[in-house]
Amino acid sequence: MIRQTLLGLAAAIAPVIAFAHTDSEGTTPADGTTVSDVSEISMRFDDPMRIISVTLTSPDGDVEIERETGMEPAREFRATPLEELAPGSYRFDWRGMASDGHPMQGSFSFTVSE
Amino acid sequence: MTGLAPIDGLAVLAILAKAIGYGAALVAMGGVLFSTVFATRADAPALRTARQLAVGAALVGLAVLALRFGIRAARISGMGFEGAADPMMLGFVWDSPLGTAAIWRGAGDLAILAILVPRIGHWIALGGSVAVAISFTQVGHALGEPRAALAVLLVLHLLAAAFWVGALAPLRRTAFLPIGADLLHHFGKIAVFGVAVLVIAGTALAYLLSGSLAALFGTAYGLGLLLKVGVVSALLGLAALNKVRLVPALRAGKPGTADALRRSISLEMLAVALILLATAMITTVTTPPINL
Numbered sequence: 001m002i003r004q005t006l007l008g009l010a011a012a013i014a015p016v017i018a019f020a021h022t023d024s025e026g027t028t029p030a031d032g033t034t035v036s037d038v039s040e041i042s043m044r045f046d047d048p049m050r051i052i053s054v055t056l057t058s059p060d061g062d063v064e065i066e067r068e069t070g071m072e073p074a075r076e077f078r079a080t081p082l083e084e085l086a087p088g089s090y091r092f093d094w095r096g097m098a099s100d101g102h103p104m105q106g107s108f109s110f111t112v113s114e
Numbered sequence: 115m116t117g118l119a120p121i122d123g124l125a126v127l128a129i130l131a132k133a134i135g136y137g138a139a140l141v142a143m144g145g146v147l148f149s150t151v152f153a154t155r156a157d158a159p160a161l162r163t164a165r166q167l168a169v170g171a172a173l174v175g176l177a178v179l180a181l182r183f184g185i186r187a188a189r190i191s192g193m194g195f196e197g198a199a200d201p202m203m204l205g206f207v208w209d210s211p212l213g214t215a216a217i218w219r220g221a222g223d224l225a226i227l228a229i230l231v232p233r234i235g236h237w238i239a240l241g242g243s244v245a246v247a248i249s250f251t252q253v254g255h256a257l258g259e260p261r262a263a264l265a266v267l268l269v270l271h272l273l274a275a276a277f278w279v280g281a282l283a284p285l286r287r288t289a290f291l292p293i294g295a296d297l298l299h300h301f302g303k304i305a306v307f308g309v310a311v312l313v314i315a316g317t318a319l320a321y322l323l324s325g326s327l328a329a330l331f332g333t334a335y336g337l338g339l340l341l342k343v344g345v346v347s348a349l350l351g352l353a354a355l356n357k358v359r360l361v362p363a364l365r366a367g368k369p370g371t372a373d374a375l376r377r378s379i380s381l382e383m384l385a386v387a388l389i390l391l392a393t394a395m396i397t398t399v400t401t402p403p404i405n406l
Contacts, residue, residue, distance in 0.1 A: 050206060053192030071206075095192040100257050101210030103128075103189035105120060 027092075031108035038112060041065065041079045041092060048073035049104065051096040056081070058090050073099060087114045117401040118334035124189045125399055131185055133394035135178040137387065139219070139250075141171035142226050143243040143273065144280010149229065150240060151277070152284075155300055157293045160284040165229050167283055168239065172223040175246070179216055179223075183207055211253045218249035247272040254397065255323055264322060271315035274308045279386055281305075286379040289372045295365040298375070302357040309350070338396035342389055349385040352378055 028042045029035045041056065050073045056063040063085065068078040077094070093107040119125070145168025149161050156164075184198035186207045191197025207213065225242025228235040250256065250272055251265035258264065281301055288294040320339075330336035356378050363371040 050190075052190050052203070052206070055192075095190060097190045097206060097210055099211075100254050101186070101207070101212040102254065103186060105192075 027108045029108075029110040032110070034111040034113050036113050038081060038085045038090075038110070041081070043077045043094070043108075045075050045077075048075055048099050049077070049096050050074075050098075051077045051094055053095045054079060055093045056090060057093070058086070058088050060088075063090065085112045087112050116333045119399040119401075121399055124185060124194070128182070128185045128189060129391070129394045129398045131178055131182050132398060133387075133391045135175060135182060136390040136394060137279075138171045138175035138178055139246050140272070140276045140279040140386075140390075141283075142168050142175055142223060142280075143246050143276035144168075144278070145171065146226055146229055146236075146239045146243045146280070147273070147277045148281045148284055150236065151304065152281075152297065152300075156284065156297055157288065157291060159291075160288045160293075160297070163284045163287050164280065167280065168226055168229050172226040172242075175223045176220060179219055183212070183216070186212060211257060215249045215252035218245050218252055222246035222249060243273070243276070244269070247276075258323075260322070264319065267315045267319045267322075270311050271319060274311040274315065277308050278305060278312070282379055282383050282386070286376050286383075289364070289375045289379070294372070295361065298356070298361045299365060302361055305353070305357070309353070333400070335396060335400040338392060338400055342392040342396070345385050345388045345392065349382060349389065352382050352385065356382075 026044045028040060029038060043051075050071060051069065052071060054065065054067065054077075056065050056079075064082040065079045066082055068080065069076065089109065089111045091107055091109045093105070095103070095105045098104050145164045145166075148156070148164040149168070152161070152164075183204060187200060187203035188195055188197040190206060191200055191203045193200065193203075197203045208216075222242040222245030225245060226239045228242065229239035231238070247269045248265075251268050256264050256268055285294075285298055285301060288297050324330055330339060356375060360371055360375045360378060364375060
């Protein structure tokens with residue numbers, strides 16, 4: 001019985017070929033910070049990431065931004081707000097695909113001070 | 115929960131499609147392996163069942179492959195289901211490792227259909243089974259280092275699992291037949307080696323991908339793996355029961371054994387389905403500790 005259990009445990013620790021894991025290594029503005037102005041929004045990854053969709057939202061709705069980085073895989077993504085961001089809280093959401101093909105998504109938030 | 119991706123409707127759909135895809139791949143490969151290994155020992159109906167299952171599973175595999183392309187495109191697009199048919203998104207998916215894997219999987223499934231052609235078709239189907247196994251080495255963590263070792267271990271693991279899974283339905287069918295007891299006994303003897311390959315390759319892969327055992331605890335990946343461990347333990351228990359108790363009883367002609375054996379094999383099938391679902395969940399929404 002013990003042998004069976006051990007065999008079972010060993011077999012079950014089976015290959016888990018999961019998704020990859022191009023973590024966001026840092027963002028500008030940093031997540032959860034309060035800043036006085038935002039001239040650029042950027043994210044850095046430890047492996048090339050194809051960023052496909054991005055949205056910046058404030059309590060008043062979506063905020064227009066211009067992408068500097070296209071849809072090609074890149075380690076750094078950059079975008080700029082089309083207009084100066086009014087004081088308030090903002091949330092940046094992104095979706096994309098890691099270099100191993102896995103769908104990835106993430107978000108970060110920041111506050112623009114009065 | 116550490117290492118757990120957001121689970122939305124599309125992620126659930128992706129998990130279900132992936133689990134069905136895993137099942138289809140294992141049954142397709144396994145059907146070919148069964149009709150190869152037991153070509154002379156199994157009766158004609160069992161061999162026909164194995165071939166039909168292989169062909170049916172290969173066709174399901176091809177359909178699921180197309181479906182998964184759509185789901186992947188939708189998931190990366192941020193547009194919801196509309197993204198599934200977006201040419202640009204589909205192009206991104208095609209350019210990704212999933213595209214390479216799809217070529218191997220698609221070619222493998224098509225080659226498996228050749229099992230319907232006598233003699234030469236069987237060898238083509240065997241090649242197809244290997245191609246389907248190789249397709250799994252083209253995506254995800256199999257692309258990490260040491261890549262060659264990961265690929266070899268994964269192919270061995272999948273072929274061993276397929277041999278087992280693909281044999282369930284034909285063996286279940288033969289339990290009532292006079293030839294059944296000997297066939298099941300012979301399967302049990304080979305399966306011991308198959309399980310050994312499964313265990314050794316699986317453990318080695320887990321070691322390479324996890325980094326450490328301690329890292330498994332407290333992560334979504336670890337919990338998913340524990341769930342899988344539980345079901346695999348039950349599956350191995352059933353297999354052991356069949357080999358040690360039921361098959362010898364069947365050979366001895368004990369009444370009612372065939373029914374018990376068929377029930378046990380049906381439970382094995384259920385366990386396999388749960389294992390594939392757990393694996394699809396782990397590989398879709400969790401990150402192995404080594405990558406956290």
